[in-house]
Amino acid sequence: MTDEKIIVMDMGITKSDAHSERPVLCLGIESSCDETSAAIVDSDRNILAHIIYSQIPEHQKYGGVVPELAARAHILAIDDVIKQTLNKAEKTIDDIDVVAATAGPGLIGGVLVGWMAATGIAQATNKPLVAVNHLEGHALVPRLKATLADGSAGDVVVRFPYLLMLASGGHCQILLVRGVGQYEMIGQTLDDSAGEAFDKVAKMLGLGYPGGPIVDKRAQNGNQKAFKFPRPLCDKPGCDFSFSGIKTAARTFLAKNTGELTDEYIDDFCASFQAAVVDCIINRLTNALKDERVRTLAPQTLVVAGGVAKNSAIRNAIEKLAQRNKMVFAAPPMNLCTDNGAMIAWAGLENFRIGNVVKTLIAPRPRWPLTEL
Ligand code: KG4
Numbered sequence: 237m238t239d240e241k242i243i244v245m246d247m248g249i250t251k252s253d254a255h256s257e258r259p260v261l262c263l264g265i266e267s268s269c270d271e272t273s274a275a276i277v278d279s280d281r282n283i284l285a286h287i288i289y290s291q292i293p294e295h296q297k298y299g300g301v302v303p304e305l306a307a308r309a310h311i312l313a314i315d316d317v318i319k320q321t322l323n324k325a326e327k328t329i330d331d332i333d334v335v336a337a338t339a340g341p342g343l344i345g346g347v348l349v350g351w352m353a354a355t356g357i358a359q360a361t362n363k364p365l366v367a368v369n370h371l372e373g374h375a376l377v378p379r380l381k382a383t384l385a386d387g388s389a390g391d392v393v394v395r396f397p398y399l400l401m402l403a404s405g406g407h408c409q410i411l412l413v414r415g416v417g418q419y420e421m422i423g424q425t426l427d428d429s430a431g432e433a434f435d436k437v438a439k440m441l442g443l444g445y446p447g448g449p450i451v452d453k454r455a456q457n458g459n460q461k462a463f464k465f466p467r468p469l470c471d472k473p474g475c476d477f478s479f480s481g482i483k484t485a486a487r488t489f490l491a492k493n494t495g496e497l498t499d500e501y502i503d504d505f506c507a508s509f510q511a512a513v514v515d516c517i518i519n520r521l522t523n524a525l526k527d528e529r530v531r532t533l534a535p536q537t538l539v540v541a542g543g544v545a546k547n548s549a550i551r552n553a554i555e556k557l558a559q560r561n562k563m564v565f566a567a568p569p570m571n572l573c574t575d576n577g578a579m580i581a582w583a584g585l586e587n588f589r590i591g592n593v594v595k596t597l598i599a600p601r602p603r604w605p606l607t608e609l
Pocket residue numbers: 269403404405406407430431432434435446447448449452542543544545546547548573574575
């Protein structure tokens with residue numbers, strides 16, 4: 237029996253009817269930041285259709301996401317994105333078993349758009365509705381699809397429990413994932429998220445938005461020893477992060493530079509900054525592996541997820557850490573790291589399996605920690 241089959245049986249969400257057994261189909265909707273996205277995912281871990289409409293070009297000239305513009309863009313895009321997803325999967329809404337949408341945390345105007353669309357569809361068609369925590373989408377998507385660090389080496393099946401480095405534009409947390417809805421916070425950032433640090437440093441260098449992918453690319457040609465960025469908290473015990481010192485150092489280096497920003501300067505700057513972020517992540521994860529709660533549960537898998545998990549240096553460093561600790565390394569494929577509807581559909585299916593559906597209508601939450609599910 238393949239691992240894939242085992243996980244489907246573990247999940248127990250195959251739908252039986254009088255004539256056949258067929259997988260459960262979930263329509264998932266994501267709209268918490270600057271992507272309007274929908275996907276249809278089945279309980280056999282297949283993505284039948286996935287549409288991501290990125291608003292990045294609309295926000296680029298402002299150097300970051302403008303919440304009001306994002307909300308309006310979601311309103312304009314949402315119906316089409318859902319229709320295109322159904323068409324691509326060659327399904328109608330009647331074929332869908334469960335509807336799921338991000339209900340927080342995120343920019344509330346955008347969250348409301350996706351959540352109200354999902355609520356409307358579920359009510360009109362009398363289908364179960366799941367309120368997905370966006371962070372849980374990132375946290376569970378490696379169970380839908382996961383690869384090794386280079387993004388190509390086969391299909392890794394991720395089982396509970398696992399230790400998760402969740403690094404996105406809004407969050408930076410180390411979590412012990414015991415099961416669906418069961419998250420223990422091992423460490424978190426005291427100020428900025430890792431993604432924010434990438435975006436702010438890119439902005440200082442005039443590289444555009446979002447900064448992560450650009451800094452990642454520029455770092456590949458640079459000398460990581462050219463600038464001495466600090467490694468905040470790394471000389472202290474614990475698993476919390478702080479990135480504001482790295483950001484201040486970036487500003488100070490730039491203020492001292494009286495010449496022009498040459499390509500070589502920018503490449504070296506990006507490589508040195510990224511190396512500092514990698515060191516902080518590895519230092520904090522190393523401490524997390526020694527944490528009493530982690531040692532007691534002894535997770536076999538080390539996972540990185542969230543938009544920053546697209547970063548090749550971070551993926552590679554965490555994979556090496558996993559190898560040193562005889563753990564399996566897993567990360568979502570690149571297109572499932574940044575915000576997407578498939579992760580919401582999958583988290584919808586995992587919650588549906590344990591009966592976590594909306595019973596009375598709820599209001600979406602701009603703040604919604606994973607530890608409050
Ligand atoms: O998960 P995500 O799509 O949105 C949130 O939920 O916040 O993450 C977006 C973040 C941005 O800060 C972006 O700069 C960062 O992920 N990011 C990266 C890379 N690709 C995206 N950071 C570092 N390296 C990358 N290759």
